[in-house]
Amino acid sequence: MAWPFTHGLRALSASPVSYHHRLGTPLLRFGRRDVWRLRDACEGTGILGGVGSGKTSGSGQTIAASFLTAGMGGMVLCAKNNEADRWRKWARAAGRERSLFVIDASGTHRINIMDYVASTLARDGFEQNLAAVLLEAAEASRILKSASGGGGDNSFFRDYAELCLNSALPLLNKVMPQLRLRDLQRFIDSAPRSMDEASSPDWQKSSFCSEVLIKLAALAQGGDSHAARLAEEYADFWLVQFATLGDRTRGSVVATLSATLNGLMTGKIAELFSTDTTIVPDITQEGAILVLDMSAHEFGSVGIVAQQILKLLWMKSIQHRRIHAKMRPQFLWIDECQYFFSEADAEFLSTSREYRACPVYITQDLPTFYAALGGDNAENRGKQIVAKFQTRLFHANTDPVTNAFASEIIGKSRRYKVSWSTSSGRNSGGSGNQGERESGTGGGAGRNQGRTRSIDTYEEADVLPDYFGNELRNGGKENRFKVDAIVVRAATRFRAAKRNRLKVTFDQRARA
Known part of the structure; x- marks a missing residue:
């Protein structure tokens, strides 16, 4: 559909960005003999390193520069206040400054989330995608858990909140000229609290929920078959099922929904995401780089x-x-990814190669990542997610869990132990006889010496865990701005190392 761009696609069309699309395209070199190609980038990249290890200014900067040079479009999430400035610098160095579009407090670029979803993902009877978008994001940041107290009933409140959204959004989308979060909140807040209230003339005259239902009924009576179907499917939910919920249960469900929506309806966030639309995520497919400069430090949760x-x-x-062979590759860049991870990421990582998407997730250590996932079996789920990154770079780190994990996935090597043993000794003997006519004596002495060699085989970690904390440089003037990492590729044998791992060095000044 046509979107009211004041910036964006037209600006890019005036100076189109060329790009590489072949999966075999080399993006950068690891050492002198090994090439990292577009197909490798499409299989996901995970970068781990302690604070000050050089993971962003080393391997991160080098990979980002290769993406920009290759003409990719992409999205950048910002956990820190300086992330957007870093990307401005990188884009300028690559000649891609005009490709950068920043959503920030200035309000220059905005997107009405509900309108966008209603016009794309929720078209043709897929209204449930509206609810899915809100709930995915809320669950990832633990808002729903906090709203319901984090108790054992949390899943119930979340499921019922989802049912409410799925029952309200299709109605609003049908009767309202513009779909807004504020109207969604008004609809839920004004829903009847009993069947008596639902039949009350006062409620029917003053309630926004009633106003929506009455408009829907009028459309249905006028012959609109879609409105009739919606009225049949959802009207009874609000007039009977929701109305007869216990006060405490209904209050908890409303609190859950309010916690999800309120933050998006006030202040600068509301201006950016609940007014009009000047830019949409699809712009990256034309070569744009969309930077979401709404850091936790400035905007909070x-x-x-x-x-x-x-x-x-x-x-x-x-x-x-x-999907076609010549589509422009896309990248998703998330530094401090523990702030932003959700269950949707796992699915996306599993299919990224098919869609020519190159996800890069950066974090400090695995315990931080596991803690962000939360819930039961967080560590096992975290390991399953990390396993989806077919390229993993491990920088200097003192975390024993991360270092042991890196050592384990690299694997073991057969070692040989040669043992030598030497033996020596002396021997002597004598004999004698005596008879009537003669006698005699005899004897002898000697020395013997031997040497034996034995070779024993055993297996030992190819890279010991303490190597990551003791041997890898972290850049800076004292290291001549060199940053070391161990890169591990699944099902790959690096030519230089003849193993699945390779020590590589990045120059912090190379792309500055």
Whole structure:
């Protein structure tokens, strides 16, 4: 559909960005003999390193420069205040400054989330995608858990909140000229609290929920078959099922929904995501780089939720595009990824190669990542997610869990132990006889010496865990700005090392 761009696609069309699309295209070299190609980038990249290890200024900067040079479009999430400035610098160095579009507090670029979803993901009877977008982002930042107290009933409140959204959004989308979060909140807040209230003339005259239901009924009576279907499917939910919920249960469900929506309806966030639309996630498919400069330090948890929503919309836009051999590769860049991860990421990582998407996730250590996932079996789920990154770079780190994991996935090597043993000794003997006519004596002495060699085989970690904390450089003047990492590729045998791992060095000044 046509969107009211004041910036964006037209600006890019004036100076189109060329790009590489072949999976065999080399993006950068690891050492002198090994090449990292587009197909490798499409299989996901995970970068781990302690604070000050050089993971962003070393391998991160080098990979980002290769993406920019290759003409990719992409989305950048910002956990820190300086992330957007870093990308401005990188884009300028690569000649891609005009490709950069930043959503920030200035309000220059905005997107009405509900309108966008209603016009794309929720078309043709898929209204449940509206609810999915809100709930995915809210769950990832633990807002729903906090709203319901984090108790054992949390799943019930979340499921019922989802049912409410799925029962309200199709009605609003049908009767309202513009779908807004504020109207969604008004609809839920004004829903009847009993069947008596639902039949009350006062409620029917003053309630926004009633107003929507009455408009829907009028459309149905006028012959609109879609309105009739919606009225049949959802009207009884609000007039009977929701109305007869216990006060405490209904209050908890409303609190859950309010916690999800309120932060998106006030202040600067509301201006950016609930007014008009000047830019959409699909713009990256034309070569744009969309930077979400709403760091947790400036916007708080609401900024994280907003970025989660836009990330999900971007993922869906990538997965909905027509697949063909010459489509422009896309990247998703998430430094401090523990702030932004959700269950949708796992699915996206599993299919990224098919859609020519190159996800890069950067974090400090595995315990931080596991803690962000939360819930039961967080460590096992975290390991399953990390396993989806076919390229993993391990920088200097003192975390024993991360270092042991890196050592384990690299594997063991057969070692040989040669043992030598030497033996020596002396021997002597004598004899004698005596008879009537003669006698005699005899004897002898000697020395013997031997040497034996034995070779024993055993297996030992190819890279010991303490190597990551003791041997890898972290850049800076004292290291001549050199940053070391161990890169591990699944099912790969690096030519230089003849193993699945390779020590590589990055120059912090190379792309500055």
